[in-house]
Amino acid sequence: MSLKLLHVYKRFGIDGTSNFQEALKDVSLEIEKGEMLAIKGRSGAGKSTLLHIIGLLDTVDEGSYDFDGMAVEGLDNGEAARLRNTKIGFVLQDFGLIEDDTVLYNVCLPLMFGSTPYKKIKQIAADKLDQVGIGSLAGKKAAVLSGGEKQRVAIARALVNGPDYILADEPTGALDTDNADKIINIMQELHREGKTIVIVTHDDAVANACGRVICMEDGRIP
Ligand SMILES: Nc1ncnc2c1ncn2[C@@H]1O[C@H](COP(=O)(O)OP(=O)(O)OP(=O)(O)O)[C@@H](O)[C@H]1O
Numbered sequence: 171m172s173l174k175l176l177h178v179y180k181r182f183g184i185d186g187t188s189n190f191q192e193a194l195k196d197v198s199l200e201i202e203k204g205e206m207l208a209i210k211g212r213s214g215a216g217k218s219t220l221l222h223i224i225g226l227l228d229t230v231d232e233g234s235y236d237f238d239g240m241a242v243e244g245l246d247n248g249e250a251a252r253l254r255n256t257k258i259g260f261v262l263q264d265f266g267l268i269e270d271d272t273v274l275y276n277v278c279l280p281l282m283f284g285s286t287p288y289k290k291i292k293q294i295a296a297d298k299l300d301q302v303g304i305g306s307l308a309g310k311k312a313a314v315l316s317g318g319e320k321q322r323v324a325i326a327r328a329l330v331n332g333p334d335y336i337l338a339d340e341p342t343g344a345l346d347t348d349n350a351d352k353i354i355n356i357m358q359e360l361h362r363e364g365k366t367i368v369i370v371t372h373d374d375a376v377a378n379a380c381g382r383v384i385c386m387e388d389g390r391i392p
């Protein structure tokens with residue numbers, strides 16, 4: 171099982187003119203199951219674009235993407251969404267939490283649209299909060315947490331569906347080194363559990379914790 175991109179191109183702003191931005195240019199990348207991979211590169215190099223394609227949030231314009239043996243080009247939107255919801259957990263820099271709701275509710279949310287009974291959902295969410303070391307914050311409003319705590323809530327939320335793949339875009343970008351270290355430790359622990367992890371990062375401490383580092387340059391992996 172692996173994620174395999176072959177000769178992928180992604181263009182933005184195609185409007186019938188030649189005025190478009192080529193964000194990915196002939197990108198080929200294979201991510202093996204169980205890997206922990208860092209993607210580095212300057213601002214605008216195409217890191218987030220690549221992560222969104224890997225995570226089935228966006229599609230390629232050219233080239234192919236094979237997700238655990240499935241040709242992503244052949245999936246309809248519903249199939250891609252189902253794959254995304256069951257196989258992938260996202261951790262984004264701005265946390266994406268509902269500030270007025272409790273920590274526990276935020277973590278429950280991805281499971282609320284399925285058939286799992288609410289009691290069971292709360293149990294799973296509480297377990298994931300324990301796993302990232304903030305079980306005691308379950309009843310607090312997300313708004314009152316620190317940045318490091320919010321990022322751990324976001325990781326717990328990414329885990330509730332039991333994903334095989336964790337994709338993180340600058341998960342330590344807004345954090346001080348102490349909190350960044352905690353996030354790194356959690357990611358390494360998840361990696362030891364067998365999850366495949368891809369982290370976009372500017373942070374050398376994060377990259378050094380990964381088994382492989384690739385550096386993007388101007389839409390390419392040189
Ligand atoms: N939705 C979009 N519409 C138009 N252009 C876009 C879009 N998303 C990305 N781009 C362009 O594609 C290029 C790559 O963007 P991307 O966000 O992938 O870079 P990045 O490496 O993640 O940068 P950063 O480190 O600043 O987050 C940039 O030139 C950007 O302006």
Ligand SMILES: [Mg+2]
Nearest residue numbers: 217218219339
């Ligand atoms: Mg980015």
